Amino acid sequence: MKEEQSANKGGVRVDTREKIARRAEKEIESGNYVNLGIGIPTLVANFITENKQVVLQSENGLLGIGPYPTEGELDADLINAGKETVTAIPGSVYFDSSESFAMIRGGHVDVAILGGMEVSQNGDLANWMIPGKMVKGMGGAMDLVHGARKTIVIMDHVNKHGQSKILKECQLPLTGKGVVQRIITDRAVMDVGSHGLELIEVAEGYSVEDILNCTEADMTVSEKVKLQAF
Amino acid sequence: MKKIYSDFNEAVSGIKDGMTLMVGGFGLCGIPENLIKALADSRVTDLTVISNNCGVDDWGLGLLLKNKQIKKIIGSYVGENKEFERQMLAGEIEVELTPQGTLAEKIRAGGAGIPAFFTPAGVGTPIADGKEVREFNGKEYLLEESLTADFSLIRAWKADKMGNLIYNKTARNFNPMIAAAGKITIAEVEEIVETGDLDSDFIHSPGIYVQALIQGNQEKRIERRTVRQ
Numbered sequence: 001m002k003e004e005q006s007a008n009k010g011g012v013r014v015d016t017r018e019k020i021a022r023r024a025e026k027e028i029e030s031g032n033y034v035n036l037g038i039g040i041p042t043l044v045a046n047f048i049t050e051n052k053q054v055v056l057q058s059e060n061g062l063l064g065i066g067p068y069p070t071e072g073e074l075d076a077d078l079i080n081a082g083k084e085t086v087t088a089i090p091g092s093v094y095f096d097s098s099e100s101f102a103m104i105r106g107g108h109v110d111v112a113i114l115g116g117m118e119v120s121q122n123g124d125l126a127n128w129m130i131p132g133k134m135v136k137g138m139g140g141a142m143d144l145v146h147g148a149r150k151t152i153v154i155m156d157h158v159n160k161h162g163q164s165k166i167l168k169e170c171q172l173p174l175t176g177k178g179v180v181q182r183i184i185t186d187r188a189v190m191d192v193g194s195h196g197l198e199l200i201e202v203a204e205g206y207s208v209e210d211i212l213n214c215t216e217a218d219m220t221v222s223e224k225v226k227l228q229a230f
Numbered sequence: 231m232k233k234i235y236s237d238f239n240e241a242v243s244g245i246k247d248g249m250t251l252m253v254g255g256f257g258l259c260g261i262p263e264n265l266i267k268a269l270a271d272s273r274v275t276d277l278t279v280i281s282n283n284c285g286v287d288d289w290g291l292g293l294l295l296k297n298k299q300i301k302k303i304i305g306s307y308v309g310e311n312k313e314f315e316r317q318m319l320a321g322e323i324e325v326e327l328t329p330q331g332t333l334a335e336k337i338r339a340g341g342a343g344i345p346a347f348f349t350p351a352g353v354g355t356p357i358a359d360g361k362e363v364r365e366f367n368g369k370e371y372l373l374e375e376s377l378t379a380d381f382s383l384i385r386a387w388k389a390d391k392m393g394n395l396i397y398n399k400t401a402r403n404f405n406p407m408i409a410a411a412g413k414i415t416i417a418e419v420e421e422i423v424e425t426g427d428l429d430s431d432f433i434h435s436p437g438i439y440v441q442a443l444i445q446g447n448q449e450k451r452i453e454r455r456t457v458r459q
Contacts, residue, residue: 019299045401058400059330060254060256060257060400060403061400061403062399062400062401068235068456068457068458069456069458070459071457074452074457075399076258076259076450076451076452077259077260077387077398077401077450078399079257079259079400079453079454081256082451082454083256083257083258083259083310083454084454085452085454085455085456086378086456088399094397095404096334096403096407096434097334097404098334098335098403098407100331100334101330101331101334101335104331104348104390105331105351112363120323126353132320134315135315135319135325135327136307136309137305137307137308137309137327138327138329138330138357139306139329139330140306140329140330140331141329141332142329142332142351142352142355143329143331143332143341143349144442145426146351156441161419163308173356174355174356175355176353176354177353177354178353178354204425211270
């Protein structure tokens with residue numbers, strides 16, 4: 001993620017990104033193989049606690065992403081899927097793109113954490129294009145959402161116009177249909193279950209009513225909903 | 231023994247207008263940068279290019295975009311290239327965006343003699359338009375057809391004179407599948423060693439997939455230079 005981008009948005013925005021990333025880290029268990037998408041998901045790596053042994057998969061062909069390199073370690077031949085220079089941990093492996101997606105599609109990746117533009121109440125995800133405006137491409141997201149054992153979307157709860165990004169139905173072209181199991185935003189955590197969307201956590205500074213008011217999707221509130229959760 | 235070129239312009243001289251090319255690399259990592267530069271100089275046009283990305287505005291396949299040499303591109307991610315996005319939104323270039331894993335498998339299958347396969351990626355999305363959907367064990371899958379090319383341009387770290395290749399770190403990416411899927415594969419390598427100098431157990435691409443070699447110095451531009459203090 002471009003540092004200047006987040007810096008331009010001021011301190012509040014940076015804190016929000018960090019808050020989401022810290023909450024998302026709790027989804028990762030020791031021993032997991034994890035794929036982190038571009039943007040806020042990449043930040044999650046910074047918060048993985050030391051008592052967890054986690055192997056990060058990068059779909060361009062690396063199992064075992066390490067920290068960013070020092071100036072002296074910089075290597076143009078060693079990047080992550082966001083095209084950032086990285087290092088590799090001891091015990092890491094390099095492989096080609098087809099093997100990388102065999103791992104992903106084959107159900108060997110425990111957790112995929114992706115960014116999102118819209119998520120629907122039945123777990124549809126849109127995160128790759130805005131017709132006529134923005135076309136970046138889907139990259140590996142369409143494969144990841146089907147292959148990972150658990151797909152988690154992390155994003156802001158509302159867009160820059162204050163509108164809900166969690167909708168009854170996605171308006172943008174889909175990345176995958178019924179593929180998201182959990183949504184983590186700056187305001188809440190929601191699960192997509194067989195009975196629809198369920199609110200399970202509310203962030204500090206918000207009430208259950210606040211979340212329901214800023215969410216367009218139909219949502220039930222879990223009996224065990226955690227308040228002041230993160 | 232493989233054909234070993236010493237001149238990049240000569241190496242790409244067999245590539246003609248209207249041909250289909252596959253080009254290795256992920257972003258700018260592992261691209262055959264000197265072969266691409268020679269192709270930009272050659273001004274061949276109406277190319278169909280199959281590559282995960284399309285370079286950046288002034289480097290890699292972006293050089294061919296700038297020259298309007300590309301008629302159609304098949305790739306998965308174009309987010310780093312403003313000229314690409316402009317040509318695409320303006321309808322000046324035909325673009326077939328393909329999920330990255332599907333793209334890798336289409337190329338792998340092409341090189342392996344498999345005409346098509348089923349994958350879950352893209353079911354229920356615009357990618358599925360016009361494609362057969364079939365259910366296996368209660369889940370839906372899309373039929374995707376494989377890809378081959380007239381020429382494949384790849385980058386490797388070391389080659390021996392039999393065309394056996396070893397790649398370096400994540401510069402491997404799409405290169406091995408692309409090597410196998412081209413009718414003629416030209417490998418730009420950092421170093422050509424004597425036959426027998428590479429350990430047979432540690433070769434990534436067997437030389438049977440490679441028709442010609444050329445040694446070059448790469449700039450290896452970095453797209454996102456991220457360092458820790």
